[in-house]
Amino acid sequence: MSKGTVGGGGTTMLRRINVASVLDAVRRSAPAPLRVAELVERTGLARPTVAQAVDELLDAGWLQQHGPDSADRSLGRPAIRVSLRGRAAPVLGLDVGPHRVTVGVSDLAGRKLSLVRRSGPGWTAQELLGVISEVINEALAEAEVPAEDIAAAVAASPGIVDEHTGRVQLVPSVPGWSAIDLIKHVRGLLDCPVMLDNDANLAALAIAAARGGTGTLLAVQWGERLGAGIVIDGRLHRGTGAAGEIGFIATGPDDVINPDDSRGPLERAVGSEAIAALGRQAALDNPQSRLAELGGEQLDTADVFAAAAERDPVAQAVVQQVARAFARALAPSVLVLDPTAVVIGGGVARAGAVLLDAISDQLRLLTLNHPKLELSALAEDAVVTGAMRMALDEVWQRKLPTPAMTSTT
Amino acid sequence: MSKGTVGGGGTTMLRRINVASVLDAVRRSAPAPLRVAELVERTGLARPTVAQAVDELLDAGWLQQHGPDSADRSLGRPAIRVSLRGRAAPVLGLDVGPHRVTVGVSDLAGRKLSLVRRSGPGWTAQELLGVISEVINEALAEAEVPAEDIAAAVAASPGIVDEHTGRVQLVPSVPGWSAIDLIKHVRGLLDCPVMLDNDANLAALAIAAARGGTGTLLAVQWGERLGAGIVIDGRLHRGTGAAGEIGFIATGPDDVINPDDSRGPLERAVGSEAIAALGRQAALDNPQSRLAELGGEQLDTADVFAAAAERDPVAQAVVQQVARAFARALAPSVLVLDPTAVVIGGGVARAGAVLLDAISDQLRLLTLNHPKLELSALAEDAVVTGAMRMALDEVWQRKLPTPAMTSTT
DNA sequence: GTATTTACGAACGCTCGCTATCTATACTGT
DNA sequence: ACAGTATAGATAGCGAGCGTTCGTAAATAC
Numbered sequence: 001m002s003k004g005t006v007g008g009g010g011t012t013m014l015r016r017i018n019v020a021s022v023l024d025a026v027r028r029s030a031p032a033p034l035r036v037a038e039l040v041e042r043t044g045l046a047r048p049t050v051a052q053a054v055d056e057l058l059d060a061g062w063l064q065q066h067g068p069d070s071a072d073r074s075l076g077r078p079a080i081r082v083s084l085r086g087r088a089a090p091v092l093g094l095d096v097g098p099h100r101v102t103v104g105v106s107d108l109a110g111r112k113l114s115l116v117r118r119s120g121p122g123w124t125a126q127e128l129l130g131v132i133s134e135v136i137n138e139a140l141a142e143a144e145v146p147a148e149d150i151a152a153a154v155a156a157s158p159g160i161v162d163e164h165t166g167r168v169q170l171v172p173s174v175p176g177w178s179a180i181d182l183i184k185h186v187r188g189l190l191d192c193p194v195m196l197d198n199d200a201n202l203a204a205l206a207i208a209a210a211r212g213g214t215g216t217l218l219a220v221q222w223g224e225r226l227g228a229g230i231v232i233d234g235r236l237h238r239g240t241g242a243a244g245e246i247g248f249i250a251t252g253p254d255d256v257i258n259p260d261d262s263r264g265p266l267e268r269a270v271g272s273e274a275i276a277a278l279g280r281q282a283a284l285d286n287p288q289s290r291l292a293e294l295g296g297e298q299l300d301t302a303d304v305f306a307a308a309a310e311r312d313p314v315a316q317a318v319v320q321q322v323a324r325a326f327a328r329a330l331a332p333s334v335l336v337l338d339p340t341a342v343v344i345g346g347g348v349a350r351a352g353a354v355l356l357d358a359i360s361d362q363l364r365l366l367t368l369n370h371p372k373l374e375l376s377a378l379a380e381d382a383v384v385t386g387a388m389r390m391a392l393d394e395v396w397q398r399k400l401p402t403p404a405m406t407s408t409t
Numbered sequence: 410m411s412k413g414t415v416g417g418g419g420t421t422m423l424r425r426i427n428v429a430s431v432l433d434a435v436r437r438s439a440p441a442p443l444r445v446a447e448l449v450e451r452t453g454l455a456r457p458t459v460a461q462a463v464d465e466l467l468d469a470g471w472l473q474q475h476g477p478d479s480a481d482r483s484l485g486r487p488a489i490r491v492s493l494r495g496r497a498a499p500v501l502g503l504d505v506g507p508h509r510v511t512v513g514v515s516d517l518a519g520r521k522l523s524l525v526r527r528s529g530p531g532w533t534a535q536e537l538l539g540v541i542s543e544v545i546n547e548a549l550a551e552a553e554v555p556a557e558d559i560a561a562a563v564a565a566s567p568g569i570v571d572e573h574t575g576r577v578q579l580v581p582s583v584p585g586w587s588a589i590d591l592i593k594h595v596r597g598l599l600d601c602p603v604m605l606d607n608d609a610n611l612a613a614l615a616i617a618a619a620r621g622g623t624g625t626l627l628a629v630q631w632g633e634r635l636g637a638g639i640v641i642d643g644r645l646h647r648g649t650g651a652a653g654e655i656g657f658i659a660t661g662p663d664d665v666i667n668p669d670d671s672r673g674p675l676e677r678a679v680g681s682e683a684i685a686a687l688g689r690q691a692a693l694d695n696p697q698s699r700l701a702e703l704g705g706e707q708l709d710t711a712d713v714f715a716a717a718a719e720r721d722p723v724a725q726a727v728v729q730q731v732a733r734a735f736a737r738a739l740a741p742s743v744l745v746l747d748p749t750a751v752v753i754g755g756g757v758a759r760a761g762a763v764l765l766d767a768i769s770d771q772l773r774l775l776t777l778n779h780p781k782l783e784l785s786a787l788a789e790d791a792v793v794t795g796a797m798r799m800a801l802d803e804v805w806q807r808k809l810p811t812p813a814m815t816s817t818t
Numbered sequence: 819g820t821a822t823t824t825a826c827g828a829a830c831g832c833t834c835g836c837t838a839t840c841t842a843t844a845c846t847g848t
Numbered sequence: 849a850c851a852g853t854a855t856a857g858a859t860a861g862c863g864a865g866c867g868t869t870c871g872t873a874a875a876t877a878c
Contacts, residue, residue: 011865012864013835077876079826332738332741335742336746486854
């Protein structure tokens with residue numbers, strides 16, 4: 001690493017490349033086992049080479065051998081089939097929120113082995129560390145994976161994360177959280193590469209992986225807070241470290257960012273608390289509306305969308321107002337990024353089509369290429385899923401020296 | 410190519426990788442010749458391997474041999490030094506505007522061999538094709554490069570460009586231009602891969618190359634029209650094809666994009682014509698101001714900035730207004746992209762520090778991480794330079810099988 | 819029970835890169 | 849002026865890996 005060497009080397013390098021090529025081919029066909037003949041075709045290598053590589057990978061534990069498929073009714077000697085041995089390098093994803101800690105353990109092939117959630121009423125930073133340890137151990141136990149087997153771990157934290165130092169810069173919800181070195185804590189438990197990233201970024205990664213393929217994705221996490229992650233051709237865009245902070249977009253013509261305020265203007269305008277507040281005000285102004293009826297004193301964000309879905313004009317006006325503010329704030333970024341799709345996740349995404357259509361209508365007036373506008377299908381597990389995804393990417397990037405670009409899938 | 414093969418192969422593949430590795434090492438140290446010993450160190454390969462590769466590359470014409478440097482006062486037998494033979498694969502860049510056609514021919518090493526400009530008073534689409542042919546031939550003659558030697562060509566056109574079909578979608582300035590297949594025309598002249606891209610994109614590529622290194626760059630072209638290109642770690646971000654169209658960002662609270670209007674709201678608000686119009690109005694309202702004095706009847710955009718530079722409060726107010734509108738329009742994208750730098754080029758960039766400082770002040774209020782704000786150093790040649798740059802990238806990508814990622818420069 | 823089909827396994831030959839050695843060249847010190 | 853030395857280039861031998869070819873094993877079809 002200290003040397004500026006590039007790619008080439010001796011024949012052992014060539015062997016490593018070819019082994020990686022075989023492993024990559026197996027990985028691409030995810031859970032489906034492959035016959036050696038298929039590997040020969042996909043890699044373009046000769047059969048002995050593939051066979052040797054497969055042997056090596058079997059010995060190293062990366063592949064597992066299957067018996068001949070009974071369903072495979074073909075002539076001739078039945079082929080040995082191999083597939084990824086997921087337990088070879090399981091990974092761990094960690095989602096830390098102010099009120100909830102979620103830990104997932106995943107297969108090398110991307111299968112979830114376990115997923116453990118723990119909710120609580122606002123922990124302190126110190127308590128949180130303890131909870132994290134407990135939940136991690138629980139998830140490991142459930143997955144039946146010893147801690148030392150974990151090959152990589154990724155933690156998600158709200159706030160702006162410095163990718164390299166692993167420090168969190170800006171977290172309002174948990175007092176004292178930014179002083180904690182989460183990476184160090186997790187590394188103490190796991191002894192493997194541990195990375196930390198923004199929760200919106202990781203959710204975006206999960207959504208991009210679920211959608212598959214290439215293109216640009218803008219994944220908005222919309223709850224009390226408002227953030228977004230950008231994934232371009234499968235890679236996360238971080239900028240200098242704070243990319244996607246749409247919560248701080250100014251809305252009014254004279255808005256500015258208040259450095260002492262942990263929330264941004266757009267969060268204050270259309271965050272779920274703001275939506276509830278708008279709803280309450282509208283209910284007060286229109287006491288006989290369906291909205292007031294539904295919500296009562298404790299009117300909630302969900303009530304606003306429910307009433308709007310029932311075609312209550314008062315609630316619809318609130319939704320319109322929110323959608324308009326959101327769309328106008330997001331439109332410049334849509335013009336600049338020109339994403340293939342904009343996916344909305346987080347608590348507000350539960351609003352469903354009512355909100356989505358309103359945003360879509362507004363966005364259509366303000367953009368050139370209109371991206372697909374969708375709701376996230378992953379719901380609240382998006383962040384953990386993304387964390388596991390990133391950990392997997394890390395493992396593969398370490399194991400595969402070849403970037404291995406294929407034109408066709 | 411028809412097979413979905415990946416990377417590996419026999420030993421000849423290994424040889425190709427190593428040769429490419431050597432070639433890449435030479436390329437990285439751009440115009441400076443390298444000794445074989447240095448290549449050994451940089452590639453990490455053994456000396457005989459490098460020597461063989463160098464021989465092969467010399468035979469193929471990719472490298473040229475230098476005599477021992479007389480300035481090199483070192484002990485021992487003087488080293489043979491090799492450098493890129495630029496003439497091996499010269500490339501051509503083409504910038505087509507409504508009033509000007511520019512063609513540049515560049516070395517494989519990035520040295521400009523020739524640069525020919527031709528200005529005219531608004532050609533028709535047909536006339537433009539003729540002019541393009543002439544200017545290309547002139548540039549080839551000046552560079553002393555036969556047309557068939559050109560290894561790749563990139564053309565820049567205003568408007569939104571479909572990367573694959575090579576069609577231009579939206580060009581207001583040249584009537585009938587979108588119907589012309591520019592790629593086909595150029596390919597008829599050159600017989601090599603020809604690509605077409607947006608002018609703002611190519612300017613961004615040139616600026617990014619000049620700045621060097623990694624990071625995210627937002628390069629704004631600000632003249633009568635307003636566009637931007639995004640370069641992330643050296644790669645152009647295209648989105649679905651229309652990324653960077655900042656001219657269409659809505660400014661007023663009720664602005665929408667008019668599909669029949671070839672200009673966008675922000676262009677209409679702060680394009681150079683708008684700036685001149687604002688200046689004229691201000692001069693009318695304040696007849697004894699320095700601005701009115703400077704500009705007179707034919708008040709120009711440049712006059713506004715000149716008067717502002719002389720601390721005329723009337724002109725400064727105009728600049729403030731423009732800067733404010735621009736910054737507020739750009740701020741959301743800066744938050745989302747979080748670029749390392751924002752570079753402003755195009756005609757308005759000649760305004761200099763007056764405008765830049767005003768924008769910087771505004772942007773500071775509206776963003777979290779404040780990117781470096783700079784003026785483009787490349788002036789009007791940015792687009793051709795970027796076109797040549799992209800053509801070079803294409804050639805290298807074709808010639809180098811190894812992506813060859815180096816951590817250190 | 820035999821023929822056919824498919825896949826695995828082993829031996830041979832080829833190419834390539836690395837290590838080690840030798841030769842060539844120019845500067846330096848006596 | 850001549851020998852010494854330091855640096856760079858050229859050459860042989862070795863090892864490793866891949867690809868081709870042949871032989872063998874196991875299942876199905878007739």
